[in-house]
Amino acid sequence: MDFLYASLVLLHFLSWAIVLGFAVAFLRKGEVPRGLMHAALSALVTGILIVGAREMTGEEVDYIKIGIKLVIAAVVAGLAVVAERRAGGARLLGPIAGLTAVNMAVAVFL
Known part of the structure; x- marks a missing residue:
């Protein structure tokens, strides 16, 4: 059970890292990266x-x-x-990055 728990935690951290990395990296490009939705859902x-x-x-x-x-x-x-499915969804990358950072802060400080 320890291996399962550790594996889930690792996948969880990697998923959030991908969400934050994609959102910040593509903020200036003005396009929604493929995989952002999948990382957020995972x-x-x-x-x-x-x-x-x-x-x-x-x-x-x-x-x-x-x-x-x-x-x-x-x-x-x-x-x-919503960002991946709608035109102009790149406007949501800022809020996605901000809320992801808040979620990480809640995990660490609460």
Whole structure:
């Protein structure tokens, strides 16, 4: 179970790193990178799986922190889907990058 948990955490971190990296790198180009939506959705799904794995092992879960992170992750994933599917979606890269940074700050400081 430790290997599964560590693998999920690694995938979660990598997904958020890709979201933030893509959003910042493509901000000036004015285009939405392919893969941004997939990275945001995988960050959301792996986050949910991490919480499930923690609950299965009986470890303590901070539900307030998880709730805040879940809402932010859902908004980021929704913005990424809208940005990829609509013309002019590059305008959403700034909010995606900002909310991703806020989500990371919540993970570290709360």
